[in-house]
Amino acid sequence: MSTIPFLYILYVLFVELSKSLDRQPAGVAATVGRLRLLLIATWGVYPIAYLLPILGQDALDPAAFVNRQIGYTIADVLAKCVFGLTILKIAKMKSVAEGMKDDH
Numbered sequence: 001m002s003t004i005p006f007l008y009i010l011y012v013l014f015v016e017l018s019k020s021l022d023r024q025p026a027g028v029a030a031t032v033g034r035l036r037l038l039l040i041a042t043w044g045v046y047p048i049a050y051l052l053p054i055l056g057q058d059a060l061d062p063a064a065f066v067n068r069q070i071g072y073t074i075a076d077v078l079a080k081c082v083f084g085l086t087i088l089k090i091a092k093m094k095s096v097a098e099g100m101k102d103d104h
Contacts, residue, residue, distance in 0.1 A: 006043070013039065025097030028090055035086050042083070045075035 013036050021029040049071025053064035 010040075025093055028093055028097075031086065031090050031093070035083065035090075038082060038086065039079070042075055042079035045071060045078070049075060 017032065021032060024032075049068050052067045052071055053061075058064065
């Protein structure tokens with residue numbers, strides 16, 4: 001069931017967002033393209049981390065669950081922090097293109 005919202009988000013990112021990219025300031029389209037790839041790559045870490053207790057370790061071994069949490073933490077940092085900083089970069093690029101000073 002969790003695949004349905006994921007597919008909708010991918011649809012919005014690749015279909016709906018593409019319709020507006022030609023009206024964006026220079027550099028925004030390339031950054032959004034990298035953002036899309038980052039999102040797919042980082043979201044792909046979650047299922048891998050979920051499977052870590054099953055792959056190559058005893059499923060009841062506490063280390064397997066620690067490895068899962070480490071995988072989730074890495075995915076969270078990449079998916080949320082890096083994604084947020086990239087969104088901030090896009091917002092600054094758009095602000096400069098609209099005439100605001102880039103002083104902060």
